[in-house]
Amino acid sequence: MGAPDLASGSILADAAGTRSAPNPARSASPAHAGASPAHADPRLALVGSDTEVPLVSGEMRRFVNLDYAASAPALRAVHDAVEELLGWYSSVHRGAGFKSRASTAAYEGARESIRRFVGGRSDDAVIITRNTTDSINLLAASLPPGTHVIAFAGEHHANLLPWRRLKAHYLNAPATPALMLEQLESALSALPHGAAARLVAVTGASNVTGEIWPIAEIARVAHAHGARVLVDAAQLAPHSPIDMAADDLDYLAFSGHKLYAPYGAGALLGRRDWLASGDPFLRGGGAVKLVSIAETLWAELPERQEAGSPNVLGAVALGVACDTLAAVGMARIAAEERELLGYALGRLAAVDGFHPLRVWPAEHARVGLVTFAVRGVPYDLLAAALSAEHGIGIRHGCFCAHPLMVSLLEISDAEVHRLFDETRLGHHERLPGAARASLGLGSTRADVDALCTALDTLVADGPRWTYSVDPDTGMYEPDPDPRPLPALGMRLVEHPTGHASLHGHAHSHGESA
Numbered sequence: 001m002g003a004p005d006l007a008s009g010s011i012l013a014d015a016a017g018t019r020s021a022p023n024p025a026r027s028a029s030p031a032h033a034g035a036s037p038a039h040a041d042p043r044l045a046l047v048g049s050d051t052e053v054p055l056v057s058g059e060m061r062r063f064v065n066l067d068y069a070a071s072a073p074a075l076r077a078v079h080d081a082v083e084e085l086l087g088w089y090s091s092v093h094r095g096a097g098f099k100s101r102a103s104t105a106a107y108e109g110a111r112e113s114i115r116r117f118v119g120g121r122s123d124d125a126v127i128i129t130r131n132t133t134d135s136i137n138l139l140a141a142s143l144p145p146g147t148h149v150i151a152f153a154g155e156h157h158a159n160l161l162p163w164r165r166l167k168a169h170y171l172n173a174p175a176t177p178a179l180m181l182e183q184l185e186s187a188l189s190a191l192p193h194g195a196a197a198r199l200v201a202v203t204g205a206s207n208v209t210g211e212i213w214p215i216a217e218i219a220r221v222a223h224a225h226g227a228r229v230l231v232d233a234a235q236l237a238p239h240s241p242i243d244m245a246a247d248d249l250d251y252l253a254f255s256g257h258k259l260y261a262p263y264g265a266g267a268l269l270g271r272r273d274w275l276a277s278g279d280p281f282l283r284g285g286g287a288v289k290l291v292s293i294a295e296t297l298w299a300e301l302p303e304r305q306e307a308g309s310p311n312v313l314g315a316v317a318l319g320v321a322c323d324t325l326a327a328v329g330m331a332r333i334a335a336e337e338r339e340l341l342g343y344a345l346g347r348l349a350a351v352d353g354f355h356p357l358r359v360w361p362a363e364h365a366r367v368g369l370v371t372f373a374v375r376g377v378p379y380d381l382l383a384a385a386l387s388a389e390h391g392i393g394i395r396h397g398c399f400c401a402h403p404l405m406v407s408l409l410e411i412s413d414a415e416v417h418r419l420f421d422e423t424r425l426g427h428h429e430r431l432p433g434a435a436r437a438s439l440g441l442g443s444t445r446a447d448v449d450a451l452c453t454a455l456d457t458l459v460a461d462g463p464r465w466t467y468s469v470d471p472d473t474g475m476y477e478p479d480p481d482p483r484p485l486p487a488l489g490m491r492l493v494e495h496p497t498g499h500a501s502l503h504g505h506a507h508s509h510g511e512s513a
Ligand SMILES: Cc1ncc(COP(=O)(O)O)c(C=O)c1O
Pocket: 069, 070, 131, 132, 133, 134, 156, 158, 159, 203, 205, 206, 207, 232, 234, 235, 255, 257, 400
């Protein structure tokens, strides 16, 4: 299929229409009732969806991707649009050549597509960044001096660590969303009175539990106390409609690589004043109006916060992903993912020893991911065996959310201190962790069935291959690992920690499984 026709505006017109669709996290009936499935829509075709991968047995198997939450494959429409633009690629903004004019128009068009996709206000800044981490660090660096930041301890590190340099108050998320709102209310009430700015930084959907946070209510509570709200939408944007204006969200951050546009761009949207005052996060060419050795006059937004040559292809990829998803309808996509998640949770519950990790009650709305443990099977062995023996890709570990995992896995303070001490000493400790299966466009019941069948086999019979612990990571890896890397037309250097047999360690066939 070809790239979306940006010039005709047809997709943009559709995109505008879908923004007013109900948020499936809040509506009772599937938005796609009676319509053909959104996931079968050819506009949502993905690159590499039928790739075969080697198993340790020597067989080839269609790759079962259950790792969308970490990074999602490119939409074919995104790939095609990038390829199309490459023929017109040139420097943006300052180039006098005709190709610069075309590339600049595509870059600025992407900004508009991104704004529309998340319902940004016409006066919001739309800043192209590298990813969510970059976006949140940019906002953290732009806060007025003395800003009080309230964040929850269960956040991804990207929405936890940037606030450390500031006056940050970390709250534990209590057992229900209602209690969380009460806790937020009292934390805001307890802030010292005065003129200092306030910011509440929350996730839109947890990358560990998938739980969708009530962002409109959070914004209401925050605003009642004179605070602004940042939503980390890294996990929400690929799975749910977002309407910044309707929900009164001040700032929103998300990543292209989780939104089917893995070309290195993300976005930060929001109120202009903080982002337009003070020095920019990055200093350099493009962010200035005038420079002398003694003085700098910074440019207006968005250029002020986009120093250096912009990632034009990444921005365009993200813009086309936004237009494509919006044209099909995020409400439909979300409703179908919710159905598939329900199926997955039902199937997984039947796996002997399956234990899902969650903070809020099971019936709370969530995006399509499940983090879990299986009794008797170390999480890293489980992930290694799913890949090596079944061609299934999941994520395992602590998901860049150490404080939340410590609480979900009920790890004692003493054990946390021990892990810090060992790690400081340079020992490669195996951290406690879990497995996560995540869904996206192209995920099917057959994928879920493949996962559950593999887990059943693993629980019943243990692994069929040998695995050993990599001393660099403390994690299980197949040993030996005979799977050849694909023959690609580029240099491949294998990451040493992913190659256990390099270290020649003792086999521990089927240990604990
Ligand atoms: C909830 C959440 N926030 C932030 C991030 C960071 O995203 P990125 O690595 O694209 O900056 C992630 C990535 O996994 C995430 O899941």
